[in-house]
Amino acid sequence: MTAQAEMLAEGAPPRPAKDRPRSLALWLLTVGALVVLMVAVGGITRLTESGLSITEWKPVTGAIPPLTDDQWQAEFESYQQIGEYRRINGPAGMTLAEYKFIYFWEWLHRLLGRVIGLAFALPLAFYWVRRSIPRGYKSRLVALLALGGLQGVFGWYMVRSGLSEEMTDVSHFWLSIHLLTALFTLAGLVWTALDLLALERNRRARPARVTGLALTTTIILFIQLLLGAWVAGLNAGLASDTWPLMQGRIIPEANWNQGAIWAFTHDPFLLHFLHRWWAWIAVGALIILARAVKKRGVRPASIAIHVTFGIQILLGIATVLTGVALWLAVLHQLVGALLVAATAWGAHVLGRQKA
Incomplete structure (x- = not known):
């Protein structure tokens, strides 16, 4: 007897054919793995003092790094206006090559943020259109998407807190908000994936x-x-x-x-x-x-x-x-x-x- 026939024999309606709890769970766990990678790259960014190397927030065009010598020089000149350069790296004689090194880690950190956003938003739209999201989970998935957006906003506020001439580092308060939001999002992804896997095993399972x-x-x-x-x-x-x-x-x-x-x-x-x-x-x-x-x-x-x-x-x-x-x-x-x-x-x- 098939699983669907067993459900009908028990008097319970079968799960809609388009419901894909397991597929959604694997997708969320994949996004969770990307968040873990993001946390690791964020740690490298922090430890190499790279977080202030990009002084503007360009959510779309910022995905493309400088490609010409003039573009690199313009970015370097913007960085030279902030306190971290004037008080620390400038007196130490930072070269353009050294600046490119710290720029890379901050750029990679932001690029991963964009990748995670797309890796969540595009499949979410696909599952939504296909009506593959089980009842009761749409609002939770939208909340996770919103958390991801907030993570980007908090990241920029963190960077902005260190861009003045008086500061040589970002605010540790904003850094903690940025990091803890990422970890809270990770926990939410894991929790929701586990709920969906339980639903895959038993359609009567409750969160x-x-x-x-x-x-x-x-x-x-x-x-x-x-x-x-x-x-x-x-x-x-x-x-x-x-x-x-x-x-x-x-x-x-x-x-x-x-x-x-x-x-x-x-x-x-x-x-x-x-x-x-x-x-x-x-x-x-x-x-x-x-x-x-x-x-x-x-x-x-x-x-x-x-x-x-x-x-x-x-x-x-x-x-x-x-x-x-x-x-x-x-x-x-x-x-x-x-x-x-x-x-x-x-x-x-x-x-x-x-x-």
């Missing part, structure tokens, strides 16, 4: 819900990711190259002269300290989440959580001990994105509802 344990773990992980973004934005990873001690002590000296709020949001030593030790609180929460997932019988999700946070901790320590070696720091950010995806998977397992 997963967020449980109390999942929400608590997510909040703890969010704080860790926020601290990590601030550490990156303030170059606070360079505050110490020893572990577990900082400045020869567990708790480093911090600047409290401008008040506690300023210290907790700006002091590089304090933020570095908080990021390295809040990580263990996040690990504890993730272990509890992973054990609960294992009890639900989904061992691969539990393993994914354990593996990603274990590698993340080791990479974090190695990044500190090497004085923020570029590729270790990039891998630290990349595995952080994978940890978000694994956590979303585990949270989804706990939130699955009976059909």
Whole structure:
């Protein structure tokens, strides 16, 4: 007996022939993989100080880099007007070839953003026209598309925050908003894909819900990711190259002269300290989440959580001990994105509802 005949025998109407939950799920996971790549390239852009190399936002024409010597010179001259060049790279004697290097990473980062936008919007339009989107999922997919658009807007606000003559870097607040929006979008892509795969297996399946344990773990992980973004934005990873001690002590000296709020949001030593030790609180929460997932019988999700946070901790320590070696720091950010995806998977397992 075919699956459709079994459904009819049970008295339930068959799923419309044009519904393609599995196809949609694979598409969303592919976009999620592109977002992970985007996070990694964003890390390289940050670590090579490339983020301010393109001083204008041209969503369409900006996809084409300078092609002639005159165009390159014009871009370089625009960059020479901002504080990063005048205070840092200019006095260091930056050449046009060196400028082209940092331009490449920022251009690639923005190009990936455009690719992700097209990779989401065009298939979405195709599935919409073909009426292949299951009932109840259109609004969620549109929300994910809107998040992608916001990501681009936040990215430009981040860049714009560092373009004045007084600034030599972007605002670490805007950097955290930019990064966390990307990670939230990644979690949404994974969650929605898992809902669609469940619908493929059972047409009566209902979307997963967020449980109390999942929400608590997510909040703890969010704080860790926020601290990590601030550490990156303030170059606070360079505050110490020893572990577990900082400045020869567990708790480093911090600047409290401008008040506690300023210290907790700006002091590089304090933020570095908080990021390295809040990580263990996040690990504890993730272990509890992973054990609960294992009890639900989904061992691969539990393993994914354990593996990603274990590698993340080791990479974090190695990044500190090497004085923020570029590729270790990039891998630290990349595995952080994978940890978000694994956590979303585990949270989804706990939130699955009976059909």
